[in-house]
């Protein structure tokens with residue numbers, strides 16, 4: 001570890017993860033009961049997979065739940081507090097989304113290659129892990145890291161759909177996807193702009209995008225109100 005910032009981030013992460021295992025910390029959802037997620041709040045993390053929209057070519061976007069309540073709180077803690085140990089609470093949501101997608105496109109899951117959406121260099125480095133990759137690994141899915149950013153988009157928060165599309169346009173490049181049946185995997189779907197850019201890059205590199213799967217989607221896609229925005 002030559003980079004001292006990275007070493008410090010890794011150390012802080014190890015301490016947090018150890019703390020999650022041995023110390024009864026506050027539940028990240030209700031902040032009242034012992035955590036990291038209390039039994040009552042864990043019941044709100046039950047998968048409810050839904051096809052919420054389609055990519056430009058018609059491929060479905062399937063999410064494991066709406067991005068509200070406990071789902072939003074856990075994902076926010078994973079990202080803002082850099083707590084990868086909490087990812088196991090969201091794994092079943094992504095697993096349900098992937099299984100539903102495979103069924104919807106009439107494919108065996110084993111024939112599909114999951115390609116994770118890259119985070120920004122700054123956010124990945126600050127946390128020391130990539131959220132989408134962790135979500136895959138916790139359910140035994142090996143992510144194919146075929147997508148990379150060719151430029152760093154600005155923060156998506158606060159941008160409307162058109163601004164998000166412009167912000168991420170031509171920001172990704174894919175490799176090693178030619179001839180493969182690809183599922184784009186992300187954590188939160190907000191406007192779909194990030195998934196659209198990922199699908200464009202995969203298609204440009206010769207991959208066949210059969211769909212996208214994510215842990216959750218913000219309520220603008222038709223669910224109950226009150227969620228928190230993701231990156232796109």
Ligand SMILES: [Zn+2]
Pocket residue numbers: 027028029030031032033037038039040041042
């Ligand atoms: Zn709780």
